[in-house]
Amino acid sequence: MDEFTLRLAQKGNTQAFERLVTPHEQTLWRVCWHYTHHPEDAADCLQEAMLKAWRAIGQYRGDCAFSSWLYRIAVTVCVDFLRRQKRLPATESADALAEEDGFTPVDASPTPDEAVLRAESTDSIRAAIDSLPADMRTAIILYAIEGQPYETIAEVTRASIGTVKSRIARARQKLAAFLAENGNKSAARSSK
Numbered sequence: 001m002d003e004f005t006l007r008l009a010q011k012g013n014t015q016a017f018e019r020l021v022t023p024h025e026q027t028l029w030r031v032c033w034h035y036t037h038h039p040e041d042a043a044d045c046l047q048e049a050m051l052k053a054w055r056a057i058g059q060y061r062g063d064c065a066f067s068s069w070l071y072r073i074a075v076t077v078c079v080d081f082l083r084r085q086k087r088l089p090a091t092e093s094a095d096a097l098a099e100e101d102g103f104t105p106v107d108a109s110p111t112p113d114e115a116v117l118r119a120e121s122t123d124s125i126r127a128a129i130d131s132l133p134a135d136m137r138t139a140i141i142l143y144a145i146e147g148q149p150y151e152t153i154a155e156v157t158r159a160s161i162g163t164v165k166s167r168i169a170r171a172r173q174k175l176a177a178f179l180a181e182n183g184n185k186s187a188a189r190s191s192k
Helices: 003-010 014-036 039-059 066-085 094-101 112-130 134-145 150-157 161-190
Strands: none
Touching (some): 003 039, 014 039, 014 066, 014 134, 066 150, 112 134, 112 161
């Protein structure tokens, strides 16, 4: 990050602010999407996060990476959004993903059975992530989905690296338990 650009942004220069945040927008949108599961809600959360970052840029002191500071703002906005909605995000079907996000399965010609299993798996994984407490959800999204290192996650969540590792480990355990339980329900349905 260019120190001069940061100082200009902190003095109210919108073009400088734009140069600072533009490289992070796609990643921040994906983080928002992993919380909301709706493109429009993710875009709204990203817009609110950018507005909050603009208003708070003068308070950024460089005690963490700029990207970590932006992640922290985006995660806070998403958690607040979910609290206001008083809901966990609804999961989407594979068809909805195909229409909205251009999602295509790895195998271009799955059998009908494979297609159903994939859709159920995607829905199950999303539901499992959604069931996690916010601190674990943030850690697992940033680590497993966005590929962020422990250090960045520690900065975003304002936790120690040990705490981040612990949250990720506990999140994995909860995800495995959730998916095992969900898998047993699916198996019971298909055997009837």
